[in-house]
Amino acid sequence: MSLHHEDFERAAPVDVPVPPTADYELIRDALSQQMLAGIGRFQLAERKAAKVQADQMAHAEKARLEAEWQRSYRIHCGLAQENWEKLLGHEPEAVMMALEEAFADNASEATCVDVGTEDGTNYATVVILFGSAQMVPERTPSFTPTGRHTTKKRTKADRNAIYVAALASTVLATVKEGVAVAPSVEEFRVVVMRKDSGAATPADFLTPIFSGSFRRSNLERVRWRDVDPIALLLTADEAVFTRKGAAGDVMPISLGGSSGLQQMLDAFKSLVSKD
Structure with missing residues (x-):
């Protein structure tokens, strides 16, 4: 008999979370592990080259991920605003x-x-x-x-x-x-x-x-x-x-x-x- 006492949260535009920054070190370590898997411990030159390549690829992958997340963020912000305008309209x-x-x-x-x-x-x-x-x-x-x-x-x-x-x-x-x-x-x-x-x-x-x-x-x-x-x-x-x-x-x-x-x-x- 007191249900009407409850307070309800008022509608508001959806707050789309800002995308995070990609973890460069995590990406680099994962790529390094993959590229070193087939190289022997004492193949020093090959291991060094693999690490350099992993480092370069990690920078590119970090940039790719962040660009993708930003695109998704803009799309979701647009949809949230569109839905809010429809609700208000x-x-x-x-x-x-x-x-x-x-x-x-x-x-x-x-x-x-x-x-x-x-x-x-x-x-x-x-x-x-x-x-x-x-x-x-x-x-x-x-x-x-x-x-x-x-x-x-x-x-x-x-x-x-x-x-x-x-x-x-x-x-x-x-x-x-x-x-x-x-x-x-x-x-x-x-x-x-x-x-x-x-x-x-x-x-x-x-x-x-x-x-x-x-x-x-x-x-x-x-x-x-x-x-x-x-x-x-x-x-x-x-x-x-x-x-x-x-x-x-x-x-x-x-x-x-x-x-x-x-x-x-x-x-x-x-x-x-x-x-």
């Missing part, structure tokens, strides 16, 4: 790659499914796969009246409250990381799909439970240590999130005739079934 492939790399180690699976510009706003659409409320343990550590360690059963309302807090923290952490690694994205459009292995029917195995948009300009003003993640989730632009009953069960959101959301759901059902 909101080139879809570059933005998607940056987000995918950043999300690869997240606790909950997340993936970028769309990058574009609409009404002058650069956006990225992110789908997060999240578990069901069953991920919250039924029991919590406690103490008996005499001070002994024990556990007590959580109410369904308590489990749902923890579940929603974890969901909100996950969404905010994902978006916060996106803000850090994709500097051109001004708006993150988020859809959360609940993956429930305990679902009553196949149709309920994967269902959308949240959708909303988060603007970079708003997120950069957030005091992450103090913010209420649930409040920030519920006040997202165009937020859709439904809870039901006294226990506050999280319900699937209505597709509402949204063909885009339906297509996304169908695509992810196909992908998840192959995992």
Whole structure:
């Protein structure tokens, strides 16, 4: 429930390491060893000539290696600058790659499914796969009246409250990381799909439970240590999130005739079934 507290390193141009200087003595010694291999110990003139030749070859090899490394360095610097400019320029492939790399180690699976510009706003659409409320343990550590360690059963309302807090923290952490690694994205459009292995029917195995948009300009003003993640989730632009009953069960959101959301759901059902 505190994933959103994490700080993420902001994107920056790749710092290509400057190539080293070739070790002349190492090259010379290796060449000398090769050239002296077939010359007897007492063939002094031949050994001296071989060493002179090895010395000359070592200078040439040192120059060749350093020229090759410099060429490679210039190429990699050019590629790094090109990739950085693509990222800043909101080139879809570059933005998607940056987000995918950043999300690869997240606790909950997340993936970028769309990058574009609409009404002058650069956006990225992110789908997060999240578990069901069953991920919250039924029991919590406690103490008996005499001070002994024990556990007590959580109410369904308590489990749902923890579940929603974890969901909100996950969404905010994902978006916060996106803000850090994709500097051109001004708006993150988020859809959360609940993956429930305990679902009553196949149709309920994967269902959308949240959708909303988060603007970079708003997120950069957030005091992450103090913010209420649930409040920030519920006040997202165009937020859709439904809870039901006294226990506050999280319900699937209505597709509402949204063909885009339906297509996304169908695509992810196909992908998840192959995992």
